Amino acid sequence: MSHSKVIVALDYPDAKSALGFVDRVEPSACKLKIGKELFTREGPQLVSKLVDRGFDLFLDLKFHDIPNTVKNACHAAADLGVWMLNVHALGGRAMMEAALDGVSQSSHKPYLIAVTVLTSMDEMSLKEIGINNTPEQQVLSLADLVRKSHLDGVVCSAQEASSLRAASDESFLLVTPGIRPASADVGDQKRVMTPQKAIEAGANYLVIGRPITQAEDPIAVLSAINSELC
Numbered sequence: 031m032s033h034s035k036v037i038v039a040l041d042y043p044d045a046k047s048a049l050g051f052v053d054r055v056e057p058s059a060c061k062l063k064i065g066k067e068l069f070t071r072e073g074p075q076l077v078s079k080l081v082d083r084g085f086d087l088f089l090d091l092k093f094h095d096i097p098n099t100v101k102n103a104c105h106a107a108a109d110l111g112v113w114m115l116n117v118h119a120l121g122g123r124a125m126m127e128a129a130l131d132g133v134s135q136s137s138h139k140p141y142l143i144a145v146t147v148l149t150s151m152d153e154m155s156l157k158e159i160g161i162n163n164t165p166e167q168q169v170l171s172l173a174d175l176v177r178k179s180h181l182d183g184v185v186c187s188a189q190e191a192s193s194l195r196a197a198s199d200e201s202f203l204l205v206t207p208g209i210r211p212a213s214a215d216v217g218d219q220k221r222v223m224t225p226q227k228a229i230e231a232g233a234n235y236l237v238i239g240r241p242i243t244q245a246e247d248p249i250a251v252l253s254a255i256n257s258e259l260c
Contacts, residue, residue, distance in 0.1 A: 032058050032060060033058070033163065033257075034058070034059060034060045034061065035226075035229065035236055036236055037205070037236065037237045037255060038055075038062055038063065038177040038252065039237055039239030039243070040062055040063060040096065040243070041239045041240065041243065043071065043126070045071075045072045049057060050054075051243055051248060052080065052083070052085075055252065056082040056250075060212050061087070061113065061235070062085045062088070063086065064076065064087065064089055065090045066090075069089070069091060073140035076108060078202070079087060079112060081110065081112065087111075087113050088113060088115070088116075088237075089114070090113040091116070092145050093117040093129065094117065094121045094125075095117070095121070096125070097124050098126075098128065099161060100125050100129045101126055101131055101132035104129040104132035105132035105133065105135050106136050107140075108136035109137075109138065111230055112138075112140050113141065116142070116143040116144060116145055117129045117143075117175075119145060119172040119176050119184070120172070124178035126144060126175075126176065126178070128233060129142060130142055130179065130180060130181060141182040142182055143181060143185055143186070144176045144184050145163050145173070146168065146169040146185065146190075147172070147186070147187070149187045151165065153165060155156075157219055167189045169194070172184070173186070173194050173197070177202065182201075182202070182203050183205060184204060185206075186204060186205070187206060187207075188206040188223035188233050191206060195231070202235045203234045204234050204235075206228050206237065207234055207239060208223065209224070209225055209228055209237060209238045210224065210238075211251070211255065213221050225258060226259065236255075238255065
């Protein structure tokens with residue numbers, strides 16, 4: 031098991047590209063995340079391969095469907111041996127409780143967390159889908175629902191981490207994408223923060239993709255971030 035707070039997002043188009051990075055890194059150096067693009071192309075076989083190699087794997091599929099469907103999907107995901115998986119908090123309490131029930135039926139019990147507001151969304155984006163809260167208000171409201179549903183934590187922007195940490199005990203996990211070293215391009219993320227600032231704000235784990243995977247020397251960048259967080 032890795033003690034690193036870094037979850038490297040394997041945002042690659044196929045297994046060959048992803049393994050080009052994975053082959054260069056030890057499981058102790060980071061955790062890994064597989065999202066929709068890579069999972070859709072390569073399926074559970076790649077997940078199992080990385081788990082068998084000893085990596086803590088976050089399966090980031092953001093399940094959002096009727097409760098029974100999400101329950102069965104989470105059971106299947108847990109059976110793959112992943113370290114963490116997630117659902118959308120907007121699916122509601124009944125769906126999240128069903129997801130937890132699905133995980134509990136597996137012999138392997140990963141962390142189950144919920145997405146609050148995507149880090150690509152700002153206040154205007156929320157208004158366009160009929161939500162008049164600010165991103166922070168919406169995150170806090172959904173995080174409260176996640177706690178009441180007894181999930182392990184949330185995916186949130188590091189910009190909301192301090193407010194969430196103040197409202198939660200230390201066992202409630204805060205997993206923060208949108209992490210960018212000070213010198214990195216923000217890309218399509220709108221609510222971002224540096225690794226050190228995110229940890230200081232209360233984040234438990236940092237999801238970092240392109241600043242590591244697209245760097246000239248990805249392993250050096252990962253090592254530098256790990257050293258910064260020690």
